[in-house]
Amino acid sequence: EVQLVQSGAEVKKPGATVKISCKVSGYNFNDYYLHWVRQAPGKGLEWMGLLDPEDDERVYADDFQGRVTIAADTSRDTAYMEVSRLRSEDTAVYYCARVPRTQYYFDYWGQGTLVTVSS
Amino acid sequence: EIVLTQSPATLSLSPGERATLSCRASQSVTRSLAWYQQKPGQAPRLLIYDASKRATGIPARFTGSGSGTDFTLTISSLEPEDFAVYYCQQRNNWPPRITFGPGTKVHFK
Numbered sequence: 001e002v003q004l005v006q007s008g009a010e011v012k013k014p015g016a017t018v019k020i021s022c023k024v025s026g027y028n029f030n031d032y033y034l035h036w037v038r039q040a041p042g043k044g045l046e047w048m049g050l051l052d053p054e055d056d057e058r059v060y061a062d063d064f065q066g067r068v069t070i071a072a073d074t075s076r077d078t079a080y081m082e083v084s085r086l087r088s089e090d091t092a093v094y095y096c097a098r099v100p101r102t103q104y105y106f107d108y109w110g111q112g113t114l115v116t117v118s119s
Numbered sequence: 120e121i122v123l124t125q126s127p128a129t130l131s132l133s134p135g136e137r138a139t140l141s142c143r144a145s146q147s148v149t150r151s152l153a154w155y156q157q158k159p160g161q162a163p164r165l166l167i168y169d170a171s172k173r174a175t176g177i178p179a180r181f182t183g184s185g186s187g188t189d190f191t192l193t194i195s196s197l198e199p200e201d202f203a204v205y206y207c208q209q210r211n212n213w214p215p216r217i218t219f220g221p222g223t224k225v226h227f228k
Contacts, residue, residue, distance in 0.1 A: 106208075
């Protein structure tokens with residue numbers, strides 16, 4: 001069974017950094033792209049970036065370039081996303097999701113991680 | 120960058136009724152468009168990809184159609200569990216970017 005299991009909720013102060021993990025199971029980690037998508041309260045879905053675990057290539061959305069780092073530990077079948085210089089507008093649920101190679105759609109998602117940024 | 124717009128923003132319907140949701144792209148995406156369903160407190164679920172192919176386990180009452188810039192998701196007869204928000208999504212090939220539409224909320228009349 002394919003599963004993407006994310007780390008738990010976080011509360012951070014403005015200016016801090018948060019790191020979220022996404023552990024996958026039930027498939028070969030290297031065979032799929034791993035993306036990150038966020039959703040602010042009551043808002044829509046916002047794509048943040050992707051990682052190719054096979055060659056460690058990363059692509060970031062323009063709005064997050066320089067403030068978001070996506071990484072992976074292939075020995076642990078785990079992806080990570082770090083967001084720095086947090087501000088209140090970063091309060092959101094963050095999802096990891098996989099995309100089959102050569103495709104564009106998200107076929108499995110993590111359960112989401114709520115990050116709250118508050119002073 | 121390709122922009123997706125969805126209409127209507129909200130749809131008020133009753134169980135058993137037909138739902139027709141629209142997604143329009145600012146330029147052609149051929150048939151590379153996906154639809155997702157999201158319920159409160161849950162991650163999105165893939166319903167349709169390549170404009171009209173149902174994902175594994177998706178009931179036949181969900182039908183996708185369209186190509187180019189205009190796409191439609193039809194739910195033939197709403198079940199109580201279908202009341203949710205629906206998003207369309209596509210990808211720019213280069214530079215690689217994913218974009219989502221703003222969503223359509225289907226709620227009880």
